[in-house]
Amino acid sequence: MKLEKESIRLLSKAIEKLESGFNLPDFNQHLDSSRMEEVMMKVAEKMQDNYPYFHPLFAGQMLKPPHPIAKAAYMMAMWINPNNHAMDGSKASSPMEKEVVADLAKMFGYKQHLGHLTGGGTMANLEALWVAGKSHPEKCIVASDQSHYTHERISDVLKLKFQKIKTDKEGKMDLSDLEEKLKAGDVGTVVCTMATTGLGAVDPLEGLLKLQKTYDFRIHADAAYGGYFKLIDNLEENTRRKYQLLHEVDSIVIDPHKQGLQPYGCGCILFKNPEVAKFYIHDSPYTYFTSDELHLGEISLECSRAGASAVGLWATHQLLPPVRDGEFAKDLSKSRNAAIQLFEKLDASDQFLTPMKPETDIVVWAVKGGSVSEMNEKANLLFKNAEKNQLYLSLYKYPTSKLMDPDFEIDSEYLICLRSSLMKPEHEEWLEEIWKRLEMSI
Incomplete structure (x- = not known):
């Protein structure tokens, strides 16, 4: 079997279970099943024009198939189509999101946190740099010349100054070049890439933390690709030590839709200090009244977000918890x-x-x-x-x-x-x- 199909059976059973929880009169949705089937066969034919991203012989770009339970849970949630902006539209999936975000924060060693899921790593990094700009106004964002291009682009969108730091032959940030820029007193945030998307290189976090004791700057860990490697037992000792220090950085981005077995788009932003919530304060005249609990839209720059992402990730965490030795x-x-x-x-x-x-x-x-x-x-x-x-x-x-x-x-x-x-x-x-x-x- 090339394409996994067990999730289809699981999905069918789960939808029956989901439907049984609503004691409502039936209504006619007027579906043209014959026409829908015709269109879906055209879609399937169109989708054949793809590389086999799901197969082990696809050993190029960073494309990993979602776990069957993530696919089934995500699709089942689509029958409800929750919106994880406010509790009004996500009564079940917002609590699920808070739970999985807490799982990720615990994985990195944060004792307290503020965070939420996002539409992907780009949006998560945007929020991290937005808070960086609010925390150190007028100061520069710096990242290595091997960091993801999104940091420079986001800095431009946010009207923040941006500079690149040289890297060594292995693609890791050059701390000497960084310190020269820190001495000028213009750096507010250093982006530490925890596995570059080109080489998989991990920036020298231990050295960055030492520099932070001398110079006033935030450290943002872009762990979109490599964050989950904190859990594994076969890293080189030097790399393992860097991952063990992640609990000391100011913010972390991770993409469950990369190594975390999720469909696109599912990113996550985590802040070590919950007080950054002050930057998000806003008012909405119609969305935050159904619950006294925190609405995720109150700590997010995004408005409508797919609650299905939280449901898929929650189901995956239930089956495969993100813990060491699991x-x-x-x-x-x-x-x-x-x-x-x-x-x-x-x-x-x-x-x-x-x-x-x-x-x-x-x-x-x-x-x-x-x-x-x-x-x-x-x-x-x-x-x-x-x-x-x-x-x-x-x-x-x-x-x-x-x-x-x-x-x-x-x-x-x-x-x-x-x-x-x-x-x-x-x-x-x-x-x-x-x-x-x-x-x-x-």
């Missing part, structure tokens, strides 16, 4: 194992160059050659041949300025590398097949 953490460890094993095969091969060892589950490598331009040509050809062999990879431009004493000619600004985000736990057991198809594609 089934969820063990599956995530398999992804890390797959990355280590692929790196070791690449590093032992006389055909490939590995610029750095993977810190999380993203592996980057180049094809050896006499010059960068020759290596780039080989990488592009391998990328195309791999797709013909039903192995789906991605490409990454690595700055040649970061290469240390290469034994080939530098005749281009960027070295084109192959890149694999080994996000699926199945990647570990499929690694030999992936390697076989990679060798066939050279």
Whole structure:
């Protein structure tokens, strides 16, 4: 079975259970089932024009299928279609959201928090930088040159100053370059990326916290991709220590729709200090009257938000709690194992160059050659041949300025590398097949 279908059976039973809770008269919805079926078959045919994101042979971009229970719970919630802005439209799903947000805050070690789900990591990061601007007005946001482009773009939207910090050859923030900018006294917030989307590199949080004792700035952890790696037991010791310090940062973003097995869009913003709620204060003449409890819209920049996201995540947490040594953490460890094993095969091969060892589950490598331009040509050809062999990879431009004493000619600004985000736990057991198809594609 290529596409999982058990969730359809679960969904059908769950809808019957859901319906039994409403003692209401029936009403006719006037559905044209025949026409709907015709349209849905057209939709299915259109959707065949996709890469197989759900399959272990898709080992390129960071696309991970939702867990069956997340899909079933999300779809079941759509029969109600709750809106998690106010309790009026989300009587059940707002409490679910508060519960899963508390789970995530606990995972990071926050003893208290303010937070909520968002439509995705971009919106979550926007709220973090919005609060940063309110907390340190007129001061600059800084992030590494390998951080997600959204930080620079959001800073522009918010009319905040933004600067990039240099990175080392492994894609981690250069603390010396950062301190030079801190000395000028103009930095209000430093974005610490907990696994970059390009290389999977984790910024040096320990060093940032030491600098914070000397200079006045906030630390925002963008853990959209890598936040859940805090749970796994097979990180390098240096990386593990960085994750253990996350409870000390001022705000954290995580995307359950990346490693957390959720459908798009499901992001989350967490603040260590609940007092930042003062920046959200607003009044609404018609939404906040049905309950004396906190309405999520009172601590969010978004208005209407899909309550189904909270329902899907709540169901997933019930089945697979985000805790150390749990089934969820063990599956995530398999992804890390797959990355280590692929790196070791690449590093032992006389055909490939590995610029750095993977810190999380993203592996980057180049094809050896006499010059960068020759290596780039080989990488592009391998990328195309791999797709013909039903192995789906991605490409990454690595700055040649970061290469240390290469034994080939530098005749281009960027070295084109192959890149694999080994996000699926199945990647570990499929690694030999992936390697076989990679060798066939050279």
